[in-house]
Amino acid sequence: xxxxxxxxxxxxxxxxxxxxxxxxxxxxxxxxxxxxxxxxxxxxxxxxxxxxxxxxxxxxxxxxxxxxxxxxxxxxxxxxxxxxxxxxxxxxxxxxxxxxxxxxxxxxxxxxxxxxxxxxxxxxxxxxxxxxxxxxxxxxxxxxxxxxxxxxxxxxxxxxxxxxxxxxxxxxxxxxxxxxxxxxxxxxxxxxxx
Amino acid sequence: xxxxxxxxxxxxxxxxxxxxxxxxxxxxxxxxxxxxxxxxxxxxxxxxxxxxxxxxxxxxxxxxxxxxxxxxxxxxxxxxxxxxxxxxxxxxxxxxxxxxxxxxxxxxxxxxxxxxxxxxxxxxxxxxxxxxxxxxxxxxxxxxxxxxxxxxxxxxxxxxxx
Numbered sequence: 001x002x003x004x005x006x007x008x009x010x011x012x013x014x015x016x017x018x019x020x021x022x023x024x025x026x027x028x029x030x031x032x033x034x035x036x037x038x039x040x041x042x043x044x045x046x047x048x049x050x051x052x053x054x055x056x057x058x059x060x061x062x063x064x065x066x067x068x069x070x071x072x073x074x075x076x077x078x079x080x081x082x083x084x085x086x087x088x089x090x091x092x093x094x095x096x097x098x099x100x101x102x103x104x105x106x107x108x109x110x111x112x113x114x115x116x117x118x119x120x121x122x123x124x125x126x127x128x129x130x131x132x133x134x135x136x137x138x139x140x141x142x143x144x145x146x147x148x149x150x151x152x153x154x155x156x157x158x159x160x161x162x163x164x165x166x167x168x169x170x171x172x173x174x175x176x177x178x179x180x181x182x183x184x185x186x187x188x189x190x191x192x193x194x
Numbered sequence: 195x196x197x198x199x200x201x202x203x204x205x206x207x208x209x210x211x212x213x214x215x216x217x218x219x220x221x222x223x224x225x226x227x228x229x230x231x232x233x234x235x236x237x238x239x240x241x242x243x244x245x246x247x248x249x250x251x252x253x254x255x256x257x258x259x260x261x262x263x264x265x266x267x268x269x270x271x272x273x274x275x276x277x278x279x280x281x282x283x284x285x286x287x288x289x290x291x292x293x294x295x296x297x298x299x300x301x302x303x304x305x306x307x308x309x310x311x312x313x314x315x316x317x318x319x320x321x322x323x324x325x326x327x328x329x330x331x332x333x334x335x336x337x338x339x340x341x342x343x344x345x346x347x348x349x350x351x352x353x354x355x356x
Contacts, residue, residue: 087267092234129285
């Protein structure tokens with residue numbers, strides 16, 4: 001017997017397929033609803049684990065980053081007043097685990113991006129631009145909270161990928177004390193192929 | 195702390211028009227997958243070639259956004275040293291970077307300025323190039339020490355305007 005969340009997920013997928021098949025040229029599907037999200041905070045998330053140094057090393061190893069503030073405690077103490085996370089790991093701290101016992105669906109970071117795909121009946125989407133501004137350093141033991149806001153939704157555009165709309169989403173991140181640690185802004189393009 | 199193994203640029207060492215040294219790296223499947231998992235990005239186009247080809251229409255798996263950012267961070271601090279503190283960056287991904295690509299980072303100092311809080315900033319233009327094609331273009335605003343005693347990391351929120 002499938003659980004309710006599995007049925008809901010299947011229903012969402014079916015709805016998207018049916019919507020898209022109904023009228024491949026109708027780009028007004030869900031538009032009013034999506035426009036109502038502009039400048040409204042959505043999907044507040046608390047990171048599922050505390051910031052930890054194991055990921056610092058893996059990230060630095062992945063790009064062969066030998067910056068001593070990430071490898072040498074004395075350097076970290078002298079320069080950054082103790083260990084800090086590599087700056088560009090900001091989004092890692094609020095991305096959900098791939099699997100958790102008892103959870104049937106995988107939550108997605110940038111949930112607004114996926115909500116827009118579904119609501120606007122745009123089956124494919126890519127991230128095209130990324131901008132990040134950094135505030136207070138993130139340190140081991142921090143717990144990062146994030147909240148998303150849709151900033152804009154474009155007219156229908158044609159690209160070599162297909163026809164669709166661009167959107168801009170801000171994700172503002174704070175630590176457990178409420179200090180601002182960074183804002184990531186993602187530009188996405190949701191589209192129908194061809 | 196001033197080790198000799200790393201660069202330690204100060205604001206005075208940098209002039210608009212300076213070129214950053216190139217960084218060359220041969221991208222493998224490990225580069226892509228390790229970078230994706232390190233950034234906790236489980237999306238299949240970064241580890242499953244069939245999915246990437248069939249759903250994304252790319253020739254292979256490709257580097258994810260945070261991994262490209264991590265390469266940018268490494269490129270900047272290799273050049274400037276550990277006291278360099280990135281305030282912001284922005285980039286546009288034109289074409290995917292896949293296993294088998296030899297990526298070359300090139301960079302240039304576009305401008306320098308000291309803000310009214312006394313923080314020294316450099317604006318960088320950086321490109322990730324594969325086979326003479328700029329796959330990703332970055333801009334970054336990076337704080338450098340204004341002198342040997344200064345440390346941008348010591349700036350709290352009230353003195354930090356990235």
